[in-house]
Amino acid sequence: MSTATPFDADATLMSDATLMSEVTAAVQAAGRTLRDRYTPHARGTSLTEIVAEIHANDAAVLDVLREPLLRARHGSQWAEDELAGGALPPGEWWVVDPAEGNINHVHGMEDWAVTATLVRDNQPVLTVVHLPLTDDTYTAVAGGGARLNGRPMTVSAKTDLGGALVGTGQAKPGEDERTFRRIGDSVTAMLVAGLVVRVSVPATMQLIHVAAGRTDAFWQFSDVRSGLVAGALLVSEAGGVVTDLAGEPWSTAGRDFLAAAPGIHAAALKVLSPIV
Structure with missing residues (x-):
């Protein structure tokens, strides 16, 4: 006789939604770290200098972001290489970009963010994208809709x-x-x-x-x-x-x-x- 617990989609959605506040707080805190490192002019002129600035941004933000996310979801794992592709092993993984648009950040431009996404069995199920310069936060939970600063979002209605x-x-x-x-x-x-x-x-x-x-x-x-x-x-x-x-x-x-x-x-x- 099987003792497996039946999958409960509603319970999973509730669990993911409950997690959202902790993830949002962690990503916003990390965003403040990245914002404090921002200057409106380019930093570094050689490729070596630019790469060093990028790595410094990543390291500073990960110091703030990694432990709170792993603590928030017991048993979750960390996808180390932000430039990696392909399927992940089964289970729950944090796929994070501590400075999404890092190249823009180090060149004094404004298109950058901090992102954290929980991926379950190779499907994203929860995400937070925070834009520190505008203080905008985009969030989504699988089955629960997408929001900007708590307000529902809807894609374009264009047909042409x-x-x-x-x-x-x-x-x-x-x-x-x-x-x-x-x-x-x-x-x-x-x-x-x-x-x-x-x-x-x-x-x-x-x-x-x-x-x-x-x-x-x-x-x-x-x-x-x-x-x-x-x-x-x-x-x-x-x-x-x-x-x-x-x-x-x-x-x-x-x-x-x-x-x-x-x-x-x-x-x-x-x-x-x-x-x-």
């Missing part, structure tokens, strides 16, 4: 790709030449099919706009988890569609990514899927 504002960007420096060519070809294709194309980093800063209905789609030829899991959950919980470029549901094992308003997802997929 020709009127859409869409975006993409590289996931990390040093991608292979084939990936760079696919990015270039996709931008050209979307410049023809869409209205305006944004090419910028980081991914999360574009995906929060898709979730909030400000932009209509974002795609990326990459599987870097930390740049996609937060936005994937925010967009899907705001009513968007998140797939790979074959049209299959996206997971951390996916090799590419498309998040879009439901009214233009199919048209965007038709434009992007032939690009190899």
Whole structure:
């Protein structure tokens, strides 16, 4: 006779929602650390100096963020490499970017954030994205909706790709030449099919706009988890569609990514899927 406890989706949702306040507090505290390190001018002129600044930001924020998150979820594990991709082992993992948009931060620009996402069996189930300069906090729980500062978000209602504002960007420096060519070809294709194309980093800063209905789609030829899991959950919980470029549901094992308003997802997929 089996003694396994039946899965209770409502109880899991309640548990994740209860966790949200602790995660939000930890991410906002980490955001204050990153904000205190910010200057409105570029820091570092050589590649060596820039990389050193990036690593210093990561280290300072992780000192504040790591222990509170692991303590908040007993038994959870930490995904160490923020640039890693592919599926994680079974269980619950914190996928964190202590300075999402770090390259922008060290160049004195404003597009950066702190993100923390709980991934359960390779699906994001809870996320917090905090923008310290504006004090905006984006949150989502699987099955519980997406919110900006506590207010529900909804993706765009557009149905015409020709009127859409869409975006993409590289996931990390040093991608292979084939990936760079696919990015270039996709931008050209979307410049023809869409209205305006944004090419910028980081991914999360574009995906929060898709979730909030400000932009209509974002795609990326990459599987870097930390740049996609937060936005994937925010967009899907705001009513968007998140797939790979074959049209299959996206997971951390996916090799590419498309998040879009439901009214233009199919048209965007038709434009992007032939690009190899």
